[in-house]
Amino acid sequence: MSELILARIQFASTTIFHFFFVPLSIGLAFLVALMETLYVVKKQEIYKEMSKFWGKFFLINFAVGVVTGIIQEFQFGMNWSDYSRFVGDVFGPPLAIEALLAFFMESTFIGLWIFGWNRLPKKIHLLSIWLVSFGTAISALWILAANSFMQNPVGYTIQNGRAEMNNFLDILTNEKLLVAYPHTIFASLTTAAFLVGGISAWNLLKKRHIEFFKRSAVISLIIGLVSSLGVAFSGHTQAQYLVSEQPMKMAAAEALWEDSGDPASWTVIAGIDTENKDNTFQLDIPYALSFLSYGKFSGDVKGMNTIQEEYEQLYGEGDYIPPVKTTFWSFRIMVAAGGLMILLSFIGLVLHWRQKLPTSTRFLKWMIPAIFLPYIANTSGWIMSEIGRQPWVVNGLMLTSSGVSPSVSSGQILFSLIAFSLIYTLLAIAMVFLFVKVIKKGPYASETGDATVTDPFSTGRVG
Amino acid sequence: MELSELWFVLIGVLFVGFVFLEGFDFGVGMATKFLAKNDMEKRILINTIGPFWDANEVWLLTAGGAMFAAFPHWYATLFSGYYLAFVLLLLALIARGVAFEFRGKHNTANWVKTWDWSIFLGSLLPPFLLGVLFTGLIKGLPIGADMEMNASFFGDLVNVYTVIGGIVFLMLVYLHGLMFISLKTDGDLRERANRAAQKMYLATGIGVVVFVLATAFYTDAFTNRGAILIPLYGVAVVLYLFLYSLLKNKKEGLSFTMTGLILILVTVSFFVVLFPNVMISSIDPSYSISLYDAASGAYSLKVMTIVAGIFVPIVLAYTVWSYYIFRKRVTNNKEHLEY
Numbered sequence: 001m002s003e004l005i006l007a008r009i010q011f012a013s014t015t016i017f018h019f020f021f022v023p024l025s026i027g028l029a030f031l032v033a034l035m036e037t038l039y040v041v042k043k044q045e046i047y048k049e050m051s052k053f054w055g056k057f058f059l060i061n062f063a064v065g066v067v068t069g070i071i072q073e074f075q076f077g078m079n080w081s082d083y084s085r086f087v088g089d090v091f092g093p094p095l096a097i098e099a100l101l102a103f104f105m106e107s108t109f110i111g112l113w114i115f116g117w118n119r120l121p122k123k124i125h126l127l128s129i130w131l132v133s134f135g136t137a138i139s140a141l142w143i144l145a146a147n148s149f150m151q152n153p154v155g156y157t158i159q160n161g162r163a164e165m166n167n168f169l170d171i172l173t174n175e176k177l178l179v180a181y182p183h184t185i186f187a188s189l190t191t192a193a194f195l196v197g198g199i200s201a202w203n204l205l206k207k208r209h210i211e212f213f214k215r216s217a218v219i220s221l222i223i224g225l226v227s228s229l230g231v232a233f234s235g236h237t238q239a240q241y242l243v244s245e246q247p248m249k250m251a252a253a254e255a256l257w258e259d260s261g262d263p264a265s266w267t268v269i270a271g272i273d274t275e276n277k278d279n280t281f282q283l284d285i286p287y288a289l290s291f292l293s294y295g296k297f298s299g300d301v302k303g304m305n306t307i308q309e310e311y312e313q314l315y316g317e318g319d320y321i322p323p324v325k326t327t328f329w330s331f332r333i334m335v336a337a338g339g340l341m342i343l344l345s346f347i348g349l350v351l352h353w354r355q356k357l358p359t360s361t362r363f364l365k366w367m368i369p370a371i372f373l374p375y376i377a378n379t380s381g382w383i384m385s386e387i388g389r390q391p392w393v394v395n396g397l398m399l400t401s402s403g404v405s406p407s408v409s410s411g412q413i414l415f416s417l418i419a420f421s422l423i424y425t426l427l428a429i430a431m432v433f434l435f436v437k438v439i440k441k442g443p444y445a446s447e448t449g450d451a452t453v454t455d456p457f458s459t460g461r462v463g
Numbered sequence: 464m465e466l467s468e469l470w471f472v473l474i475g476v477l478f479v480g481f482v483f484l485e486g487f488d489f490g491v492g493m494a495t496k497f498l499a500k501n502d503m504e505k506r507i508l509i510n511t512i513g514p515f516w517d518a519n520e521v522w523l524l525t526a527g528g529a530m531f532a533a534f535p536h537w538y539a540t541l542f543s544g545y546y547l548a549f550v551l552l553l554l555a556l557i558a559r560g561v562a563f564e565f566r567g568k569h570n571t572a573n574w575v576k577t578w579d580w581s582i583f584l585g586s587l588l589p590p591f592l593l594g595v596l597f598t599g600l601i602k603g604l605p606i607g608a609d610m611e612m613n614a615s616f617f618g619d620l621v622n623v624y625t626v627i628g629g630i631v632f633l634m635l636v637y638l639h640g641l642m643f644i645s646l647k648t649d650g651d652l653r654e655r656a657n658r659a660a661q662k663m664y665l666a667t668g669i670g671v672v673v674f675v676l677a678t679a680f681y682t683d684a685f686t687n688r689g690a691i692l693i694p695l696y697g698v699a700v701v702l703y704l705f706l707y708s709l710l711k712n713k714k715e716g717l718s719f720t721m722t723g724l725i726l727i728l729v730t731v732s733f734f735v736v737l738f739p740n741v742m743i744s745s746i747d748p749s750y751s752i753s754l755y756d757a758a759s760g761a762y763s764l765k766v767m768t769i770v771a772g773i774f775v776p777i778v779l780a781y782t783v784w785s786y787y788i789f790r791k792r793v794t795n796n797k798e799h800l801e802y
Contacts, residue, residue, distance in 0.1 A: 097528075097767070100525055104782070438568070
């Protein structure tokens with residue numbers, strides 16, 4: 001296999017794997033901080049236990065997120081050296097600033113939080129977890145600022161054969177960043193909400209620690225509803241943005257080969273024939289694509305064939321159509337998963353309002369597999385965003401094929417790909433194993449004594 | 464001073480911060496195998512670095528990020544050229560990073576043993592690899608006119624000189640870690656750490672002498688930079704001799720400072736030899752990449768200088784504060800053990 005294909009597989013697998021953990025870290029840090037705030041304000045021990053119990057999941061997940069993030073930072077230089085040379089001037093600063101502003105804050109205050117329960121005044125301890133939460137959110141901002149440059153390059157000039165930054169403010173107010181950031185943060189909150197919701201549901205079904213898990217479930221359902229609605233609305237602004245700035249990605253996401261005509265109808269499902277650049281069948285909802293694109297029930301959306309012609313005029317001969325099927329289906333999977341999340345958190349809150357939540361067996365059973373919904377949505381959203389950008393690594397500026405490292409052989413990449421995949425698999429297994437263990441132990445593990453019998457030095461505390 | 468030169472210095476400072484801080488926690492990681500007699504002692508050792516190691520590692524990540532931002536060509540040539548070394552470094556850091564978190568969360572023998580090995584190897588490999596990498600940098604690497612490095616594994620990357628560099632770096636880091644342990648523990652462990660440091664003292668000294676001689680033999684360092692290097696190594700020798708009496712008299716704080724300073728001087732010497740290049744070509748000196756060739760544009764550097772000027776003091780302030788909070792010795796008291 002060629003270096004390019006291998007480097008792309010490695011990038012995709014690293015990014016997707018890393019992005020299993022990032023949203024949960026962002027979301028859980030916030031939820032744990034919220035729970036500890038309730039403890040400090042209401043002075044009820046149960047909220048302290050809640051922040052400790054859910055904090056365990058946060059810490060296990062955070063550790064894996066951090067280590068996979070290191071690969072993410074280094075692989076630009078390792079596998080994409082020509083890309084790094086071309087955009088380092090613009091793309092590097094957000095990454096460096098991320099490390100300085102976010103990584104130091106997260107890692108220092110997480111240490112203070114883990115080891116500080118009995119050493120820090122309550123409010124300082126609370127401040128620590130809020131700073132961790134703030135750090136994770138800041139981290140996402142800088143990463144998305146960098147990624148947004150790849151989607152929609154702004155604030156640069158081409159000089160000395162590369163992109164050089166000429167306006168930092170433009171990079172921070174990139175329209176793509178403004179639509180992608182809230183979408184990602186809301187998605188992160190849903191991820192944490194559904195994990196907490198699902199685990200709470202399992203415990204409620206087993207009738208274990210009912211008060212503890214009922215309160216956890218309610219917090220998660222409220223956050224879940226607010227954030228899943230937030231994901232939908234911010235997703236809508238993203239779609240509108242795509243139509244104007246990345247029309248090819250949008251057209252591919254709709255499997256729209258020819259111009260739609262006015263008004264545009266939205267394709268629910270389609271049989272896509274990339275050979276003949278046509279759909280064998282499709283199921284349409286009239287007016288819906290116009291609404292999705294412009295927020296009104298009229299307006300024409302450009303098709304891939306038209307955009308392809310425009311791009312050939314602009315950039316010369318070449319195939320500028322991304323993998324249509326992947327873009328189309330990942331978009332639909334994301335939207336469907338998001339819709340289910342809105343529905344589930346809404347039903348859950350209605351049940352709670354009627355005081356039926358702990359006894360609604362059927363709903364609680366749904367909530368367990370629903371833990372995976374945000375993961376499905378996050379992954380497919382990320383795939384749509386990055387695959388839909390192809391064949392560009394920096395939209396309109398650099399092709400993915402031009403970014404790869406010339407000095408790295410396919411054998412080297414293959415070695416690293418196998419090594420990383422192996423370690424990813426082991427990490428995932430270890431993490432799931434620990435999650436299950438923490439769930440089975442339950443909160444109050446230290447009080448039931450099972451942690452202290454075999455290990456006289458364990459305090460049963462988070463860490 | 465031009466901003467690109469300032470950033471060369473700042474990246475040097477980031478690496479210095481990294482070797483001083485993560486240096487001791489790598490050393491402690493190694494000591495879990497050699498010094499700890501039982502699981503409890505292992506836990507005490509791990510807990511001495513528990514609140515710090517993660518933030519210490521961020522110094523390396525920030526150095527990498529700053530390289531990318533300030534010297535894209537340096538970052539691109541170095542990271543793609545040293546591909547396999549970075550793969551190994553990443554694997555080691557991954558295994559180590561999760562080990563601290565995973566180790567204490569389940570208590571079967573195999574589980575704990577697996578993560579113990581992860582901590583040990585994850586603490587041993589990175590300083591060795593970085594030693595190899597830095598010595599390779601000052602020796603010169605096959606950089607072509609296109610700024611690409613096409614290095615052979617044996618010869619260019621792994622050779623007598625770079626292996627000496629790796630081993631000496633490893634010994635320094637281990638000594639530094641032992642000093643941290645004697646500073647942060649109590650009782651028998653504290654005693655043993657001090658005794659182990661005294662044993663390591665001579666070996667490390669010989670190692671450093673061999674390294675300096677090898678540097679004179681394998682590189683042009685002394686011809687080009689002798690005026691700075693000779694006083695620099697001179698100071699290191701004085702500190703090293705001074706360290707002996709500190710060790711004997713159990714002045715733990717000062718001993719730790721000394722091992723740290725020696726590590727810093729060795730690291731600084733790499734940057735002194737490199738300057739004004741960031742990559743030295745072994746094919747043709749005209750292919751060497753200077754910091755000016757590698758640097759980002761003036762605007763980018765200005766933005767980053769402003770951001771760093773504001774935030775570095777803040778980061779340093781809370782870092783110092785966190786060390787102050789956890790200033791007490793870690794003892795066999797269940798209150799303190801988290802891992």
